[in-house]
Amino acid sequence: MSVKLQVGLAAAMALLLATTTALAAGRNPNPGVLPVNARAHGKSYGEWGAAWWTALFSIPVMNNDHPLFSGGAFGGEKGVVFLAATGGGVTVDITIPTETTLFVPVLNTECSVVEGPPFHGDNEEELRACANGFLDHTSGVFASIDGVAVSNLESYRVESPLFQFGPLPEDNVLGVPAGTTSLSVDAGIYLLVAPLKVGTHTIVVQGTFDDLNFTVDTTFHITVVE
Numbered sequence: 001m002s003v004k005l006q007v008g009l010a011a012a013m014a015l016l017l018a019t020t021t022a023l024a025a026g027r028n029p030n031p032g033v034l035p036v037n038a039r040a041h042g043k044s045y046g047e048w049g050a051a052w053w054t055a056l057f058s059i060p061v062m063n064n065d066h067p068l069f070s071g072g073a074f075g076g077e078k079g080v081v082f083l084a085a086t087g088g089g090v091t092v093d094i095t096i097p098t099e100t101t102l103f104v105p106v107l108n109t110e111c112s113v114v115e116g117p118p119f120h121g122d123n124e125e126e127l128r129a130c131a132n133g134f135l136d137h138t139s140g141v142f143a144s145i146d147g148v149a150v151s152n153l154e155s156y157r158v159e160s161p162l163f164q165f166g167p168l169p170e171d172n173v174l175g176v177p178a179g180t181t182s183l184s185v186d187a188g189i190y191l192l193v194a195p196l197k198v199g200t201h202t203i204v205v206q207g208t209f210d211d212l213n214f215t216v217d218t219t220f221h222i223t224v225v226e
Contacts, residue, residue: 029151034192036156040101041078045156048103049186050163051075052082053110060171068173071218075103085205085218095223099195106143106153107207107216108188109134112165114176118211124162127185132159134209135187141207143191153189160186196224 028035036045043051055075059066067074067084073094075082080101083094096102111119111130118134121127135157143150150156166181168174193203201222208215 030145032145032194032196033150033156034101034194036158038192040103040192041080045158045190045192046160046186048080048192049105049108049158049188049190050160050184051077052103052105052108052190053160053184053186054163054165055082056084057165057168057172057174059173060169061173062171066173071220083203083220085216085220087215087217089217089219091219091221093221093223095225098198098224098226100224101195102191102193102203102222104143104191104193104203104205104220106156106189106191106205107135107138107141107209108186108190109209110160110184110186112182112184114180114182115174121185124183124185127162127183128159128187131185131187134211135189137210139208139210140215141189142204143206144202144204145191145193146201146203150191156191157187157189159188160184196222198224198226200224 034040056067059074069086071084071086071090071092073081073083079099080103081096083102083104085105109131111121111127113122121130141153143153162183162185164181164183167179168176170178203220203222206217
């Protein structure tokens with residue numbers, strides 16, 4: 001075999017390896033985060049977004065404390081725990097069992113029929129425009145898992161189907177009468193994080209809603225136990 005042919009074959013093999021690696025990375029550039037078209041525990045990303053808000057709104061405000069204000073973990077249905085981020089650079093400590101999937105909003109918002117402006121819409125079209133309008137004007141969006149930045153966050157942007165939340169409890173976070181129900185639409189950048197290994201982990205989410213002049217900045221310290 002000639003030297004030229006050997007060099008050509010070596011170059012072709014290197015190109016094939018690089019292409020294969022790139023394709024593999026393209027399929028899932030963030031190992032540990034489920035692809036946005038995946039279904040986890042029977043729901044799509046958008047359906048989990050609707051479930052996130054439904055669960056959040058079902059929690060009454062107790063002593064001025066609520067995950068929407070202080071951040072935290074809630075939910076837990078079907079092996080999925082919801083995280084809630086907030087502003088102010090807070091740190092939230094949570095403990096979860098093994099085999100728990102985390103549903104993590106980086107930035108998310110919803111609009112409903114029952115809320116007043118700017119979170120109000122009278123029909124599905126208006127609700128979608130409302131929720132997506134806030135997400136269209138964001139900046140500084142960032143997330144990391146155990147010190148590794150999540151790449152291409154915009155690809156994890158989804159919107160929910162039209163859904164109904166409620167009946168709401170007494171002292172609900174929306175400040176409306178107990179028993180209220182409403183149609184709603186969610187839009188958000190979410191991460192479905194596959195079960196983490198036993199031990200300690202850190203998830204950071206940041207981003208600003210420019211139109212609302214509100215910045216999300218939360219660090220989750222997560223302990224996974226048997």
